[in-house]
Amino acid sequence: MNIKLNQVRKQIKGQDILKNINIAIDEVGIYAVLGPNGAGKTTFMHVMAGLSTWDGGTVEVNGESPFDNASILRHICFIQESDNFKPTLKVKDVLKHVEAFYPNLNRELLHRLVKEYDLPLNKRLIELSKGMNSALNMSIGLASRAPLTIFDEPYIGMDATARKKLYKEIIDDYVDHPRIILFSTHFIEETESIFEHAIFVNHGQVLLQEPVEELAERALRITGPTDAMKTIDRSVYKIISEDSFLSELNVGIFLDKGQKLELPMNCSVQSLPLQEFFIDYTAKEQSVI
Numbered sequence: 137m138n139i140k141l142n143q144v145r146k147q148i149k150g151q152d153i154l155k156n157i158n159i160a161i162d163e164v165g166i167y168a169v170l171g172p173n174g175a176g177k178t179t180f181m182h183v184m185a186g187l188s189t190w191d192g193g194t195v196e197v198n199g200e201s202p203f204d205n206a207s208i209l210r211h212i213c214f215i216q217e218s219d220n221f222k223p224t225l226k227v228k229d230v231l232k233h234v235e236a237f238y239p240n241l242n243r244e245l246l247h248r249l250v251k252e253y254d255l256p257l258n259k260r261l262i263e264l265s266k267g268m269n270s271a272l273n274m275s276i277g278l279a280s281r282a283p284l285t286i287f288d289e290p291y292i293g294m295d296a297t298a299r300k301k302l303y304k305e306i307i308d309d310y311v312d313h314p315r316i317i318l319f320s321t322h323f324i325e326e327t328e329s330i331f332e333h334a335i336f337v338n339h340g341q342v343l344l345q346e347p348v349e350e351l352a353e354r355a356l357r358i359t360g361p362t363d364a365m366k367t368i369d370r371s372v373y374k375i376i377s378e379d380s381f382l383s384e385l386n387v388g389i390f391l392d393k394g395q396k397l398e399l400p401m402n403c404s405v406q407s408l409p410l411q412e413f414f415i416d417y418t419a420k421e422q423s424v425i
């Protein structure tokens with residue numbers, strides 16, 4: 137599966153919500169879609185999944201527009217926080233529906249997850265707790281094995297144990313059945329280990345799309361005595377954060393591709409965790425826009 141959005145714009149009620157989105161995804165992987173509240177993540181992923189129109193630019197999934205395109209839509213599973221299915225349906229009816237709809241769906245996996253999450257087949261969705269609804273949605277998303285699977289903050293109400301199980305299930309299933317999985321989350325710290333790629337969205341634009349491994353090499357925290365740290369040439373590096381503690385200075389740096397760091401004497405360097413990098417980078421970009 138490959139996805140290409142070129143100069144995509146979308147207005148809602150006269151407001152520019154997506155502004156020239158450019159992105160190409162043609163590699164299988166688990167992608168984190170990160171952005172502050174209201175950044176445009178859901179809108180961007182709706183457009184990509186053919187669930188919403190756009191006002192300018194092109195959206196292509198396997199070379200075709202996904203909007204209203206039945207043959208493409210069977211290969212895209214979009215799981216959102218709520219309202220995925222009619223609330224009056226029983227769990228067993230939802231299962232039957234998705235089994236018939238998604239050609240790659242693995243029935244055995246679906247029913248195992250439903251059993252392990254203790255979901256009652258004869259209850260209507262409206263009678264399930266928030267966490268149970270989320271567990272059902274996640275089970276469907278995972279078992280769909282759709283070549284493009286999108287989870288948009290899907291774990292509302294799921295407790296820590298259920299979420300931990302979910303992350304493990306995603307990894308285990310992905311290893312044997314690689315596909316493109318987009319996962320939008322505000323729980324970056326606890327999900328960080330499942331991501332291979334990061335996409336940052338803010339103000340209706342894609343700010344960054346990088347493999348997480350590469351970010352670990354380029355997004356760095358340098359720590360050392362203030363005097364030594366002052367020798368860092370600020371015209372050479374992109375500084376994204378700075379704070380001091382006692383006689384030490386911490387500086388967050390985002391190296392350009394291929395750029396080498398000259399580490400001052402007596403200073404140490406480590407990779408910035410994804411969450412910290414996201415917060416610092418987004419704040420920095422915000423101050424520039």
Ligand SMILES: Nc1ncnc2c1ncn2[C@@H]1O[C@H](COP(=O)(O)OP(=O)(O)OP(=O)(O)O)[C@@H](O)[C@H]1O
Nearest residue numbers: 148149153171172173174175176177178179180289
């Ligand atoms: N139906 C709508 N009517 C008016 N404004 C809308 C509508 N849908 C989205 N928006 C606006 O579009 C912007 C982007 O919303 P979107 O839901 O895509 O953001 P998000 O990044 O998913 O946010 P969050 O992390 O809070 O879920 C917001 O400013 C939102 O108010």
